[in-house]
Amino acid sequence: MKKVLVTGTAGFIGFHLAKLLLKEGFEVIGYDGMTDYYDVSIKERRHEILSQSDRFRCKVGMLEDFETLSALCDETQPDVIVHLAAQAGVRYSLENPRAYTDSNLVGTFNILECARRLKVEHLLMASTSSVYGANTDMPFHENQACDTPLTYYAATKKANESMGHSYAHIYDLPVTMFRFFTVYGPYGRPDLALFKFVRAALNGEAIDVYNHGNMARDFTYVDDLVYGIRKLIDAVPAQAEGRDAAAALPNDSLSPAAPYRVVNIGNSDKVKLMDFILEIEKKLGMEIKKNMLPMQLGDVPATWADAGLLQNLTDFRPNTPVSEGISAFVDWYREYYGV
Numbered sequence: 230m231k232k233v234l235v236t237g238t239a240g241f242i243g244f245h246l247a248k249l250l251l252k253e254g255f256e257v258i259g260y261d262g263m264t265d266y267y268d269v270s271i272k273e274r275r276h277e278i279l280s281q282s283d284r285f286r287c288k289v290g291m292l293e294d295f296e297t298l299s300a301l302c303d304e305t306q307p308d309v310i311v312h313l314a315a316q317a318g319v320r321y322s323l324e325n326p327r328a329y330t331d332s333n334l335v336g337t338f339n340i341l342e343c344a345r346r347l348k349v350e351h352l353l354m355a356s357t358s359s360v361y362g363a364n365t366d367m368p369f370h371e372n373q374a375c376d377t378p379l380t381y382y383a384a385t386k387k388a389n390e391s392m393g394h395s396y397a398h399i400y401d402l403p404v405t406m407f408r409f410f411t412v413y414g415p416y417g418r419p420d421l422a423l424f425k426f427v428r429a430a431l432n433g434e435a436i437d438v439y440n441h442g443n444m445a446r447d448f449t450y451v452d453d454l455v456y457g458i459r460k461l462i463d464a465v466p467a468q469a470e471g472r473d474a475a476a477a478l479p480n481d482s483l484s485p486a487a488p489y490r491v492v493n494i495g496n497s498d499k500v501k502l503m504d505f506i507l508e509i510e511k512k513l514g515m516e517i518k519k520n521m522l523p524m525q526l527g528d529v530p531a532t533w534a535d536a537g538l539l540q541n542l543t544d545f546r547p548n549t550p551v552s553e554g555i556s557a558f559v560d561w562y563r564e565y566y567g568v
Contacts, residue, residue, distance in 0.1 A: 230255045234307035236252040236277060237314030238287055239263055239272035241418045246311065246455040251282045253459070258305045259287035260298065261314060266321070267419045275416060280363050292336025309462055312340045312354040318420055321528060322382035326481065328474040329350035333385035341396045351403045351465045356390055358410045358447070358495065358532045359383035368535040369480035371408070371491045380527040392493060397487035398439065401467045404488065407458060410495035410534045414451030414554060415561035423555065426509055435518035442521065444502040447495040453547030457521065459493040466490045478541045496547045497536025508552050510548040512559045
């Protein structure tokens with residue numbers, strides 16, 4: 230039975246990934262700081278659900294606490310590490326950049342050190358579509374230059390990619406970075422747009438719509454996202470000496486100098502923000518009041534993933550339509566909060 234250490238198992242994506250891995254028979258070791266960036270009770274509930282499996286164990290600790298993290302790794306000896314834990318939130322990085330330095334830079338360095346010492350079969354780490362920054366050539370593909378981050382959050386994630394490449398090269402450590410696009414679904418984060426929109430609508434409040442609604446996002450349903458991660462666990466980047474040039478994938482981001490690859494995980498579709506809101510209104514059976522506002526600092530008008538490499542590597546491409554994903558979220562929200 231393969232053991233997978235997942236950081237951030239009390240978080241939105243980590244919870245869903247751990248649940249999928251447990252369903253498939255893996256042993257999952259969770260590590261989470263249980264920070265109060267948002268309501269801790271929903272994090273506790275996620276861990277309660279995961280703890281119903283006898284193949285799940287978790288440790289509460291901060292990424293910056295190398296002693297605790299390292300002791301857990303030494304004790305459990307995971308075969309694979311999936312590093313999802315981070316200080317999240319594009320806008321919060323404008324208010325508290327130090328939290329991103331501590332978690333996303335120091336914390337990720339600690340993960341790299343643990344992976345190096347354990348000689349894990351594969352280290353997979355979360356990046357973000359935000360690294361594409363000011364790029365306007367869409368759909369975004371993995372080999373584009375990402376030298377224009379617009380927020381400190383994006384800058385820390387781009388730094389994580391560079392840190393991962395250096396460890397892959399120096400230590401022959403197989404590393405896959407995956408770039409998320411706007412993720413949504415049940416048990417989502419309360420600071421994400423869908424959660425905020427549904428909560429406000431059911432409370433009879435107006436929602437804030439930035440750039441006067443002239444925005445588009447590659448909305449990716451969480452089940453699609455974590456299935457993509459699960460499939461990538463088996464797509465281990467080959468070390469240079471073991472590669473077959475004739476078998477190279479088209480548009481592959483595999484490094485020429487390391488067993489390292491970057492992969493987009495997105496729906497490969499741009500959805501206009503106002504169309505997304507309309508789907509919420511249809512599901513709720515009501516019109517939502519809207520505050521039309523200018524663009525926020527650090528935001529981008531559109532994101533759109535080229536997910537061709539993911540499909541070439543795994544035979545899978547996210548495809549859940551937003552109408553279906555929004556419906557599942559609203560059903561969960563109503564049940565969870567009793568509204």
